[in-house]
Amino acid sequence: MTGPSDDQQKRTAVRRQAWGVGVAVGAYGLGFGALAVANGFTVLQAMALSSLVFTGASQFALIGVVGAGGAAASGVLAALVVGARNAFYGLRLAPLLDVRGGRRLLAAQLTLDESTAVSISQPSSMLARTGFWTTGIAVFVCWNIATIAGALAVDQVSDPRVIGLDAAVGAAFLALLWPQLTTRTARAVAGGSAILALALTPLIPPGLPVLAAAAIGLAFAWPEDAHPGRNDRPEVGDE
Amino acid sequence: MSELWWAIGALAIGGFALKASGYFVPEWVLEQPRVTRIALLTPVALLAALTAVQIFGQGQSLVVDARVAGLVFAVGALLLRAPFLVVVVGAAVVAALVRLIAG
Numbered sequence: 001m002t003g004p005s006d007d008q009q010k011r012t013a014v015r016r017q018a019w020g021v022g023v024a025v026g027a028y029g030l031g032f033g034a035l036a037v038a039n040g041f042t043v044l045q046a047m048a049l050s051s052l053v054f055t056g057a058s059q060f061a062l063i064g065v066v067g068a069g070g071a072a073a074s075g076v077l078a079a080l081v082v083g084a085r086n087a088f089y090g091l092r093l094a095p096l097l098d099v100r101g102g103r104r105l106l107a108a109q110l111t112l113d114e115s116t117a118v119s120i121s122q123p124s125s126m127l128a129r130t131g132f133w134t135t136g137i138a139v140f141v142c143w144n145i146a147t148i149a150g151a152l153a154v155d156q157v158s159d160p161r162v163i164g165l166d167a168a169v170g171a172a173f174l175a176l177l178w179p180q181l182t183t184r185t186a187r188a189v190a191g192g193s194a195i196l197a198l199a200l201t202p203l204i205p206p207g208l209p210v211l212a213a214a215a216i217g218l219a220f221a222w223p224e225d226a227h228p229g230r231n232d233r234p235e236v237g238d239e
Numbered sequence: 240m241s242e243l244w245w246a247i248g249a250l251a252i253g254g255f256a257l258k259a260s261g262y263f264v265p266e267w268v269l270e271q272p273r274v275t276r277i278a279l280l281t282p283v284a285l286l287a288a289l290t291a292v293q294i295f296g297q298g299q300s301l302v303v304d305a306r307v308a309g310l311v312f313a314v315g316a317l318l319l320r321a322p323f324l325v326v327v328v329g330a331a332v333v334a335a336l337v338r339l340i341a342g
Binding site for chain 2: 027028030031040041045048049052053054055057058060061062064065066067068069072073075076078079080081082083084085086087088089090091092093094099104105107108109111112161162163164165166167168169170171172173174175176177178180181185186189190191192193194195196197198201202203205206209210211213214215216217218220221222224
């Protein structure tokens, strides 16, 4: 038997977990704010990205392409490819959350790796809803505060290269990629696209080699008998 | 308005459309095995390409400089399961030190 106080206790535990996730994600936000400014974005633009776009890996993709001298449009395209997995999260969350109207749009904006992961790992749909909303709000708050802090800190630095921030951007991409390299297919795609992007760098304008390398991912994913990078659907928590 | 602001606006709209599509698009569209494989593997390709270009690229030329030392540190730190901030800050510190020593 589960009484109301028992439910209350479980919800408190989920809320605590959600805020723990939020604080942990703050570390990425600090890195994002710092690297955005190092790559030529203003503090205000970094803040706009974190509040309006609010998808970590996509934001990193945009600042990476633009920072490397690529066209802003190439950066947007790369960022959208990286953010495509959010569509699959919404698909899985829709029946759990059962939201309508304006709340559905709010849920869409809070749909990310972390809120999905906490939500779908709960034993009941009531706790799944608590997990989703609390994690989404906690990550939003922590991610945006950390972005401002990181951006303001680097805004004081005249040459980001002196403190190695150009190397930090590469390290950040690698850290985002690392948890996805669990299968041989994923590793082959990663190696192949890195080599292709470098080979194309002297030949075509900045930004385009990265997009061309995405074709390697398409080529591996297209055949009917291909087995995917990890499971038969995108995993949660890849960021 | 600068080009970057247009990019931010376009990404905000496009990114939101992707997030919302899961709540509105019929399930069978996203359940195609090919669609799920593409969603899984193209980010891997992009992130690997971004890493490579960020470390070795300089405009349209390829160079080996202090950034490579930062990358080596990052690989080591990731193998040791270090947290994100340690990987990123450590890579910056290593690259900065190499630049300081090399003058």
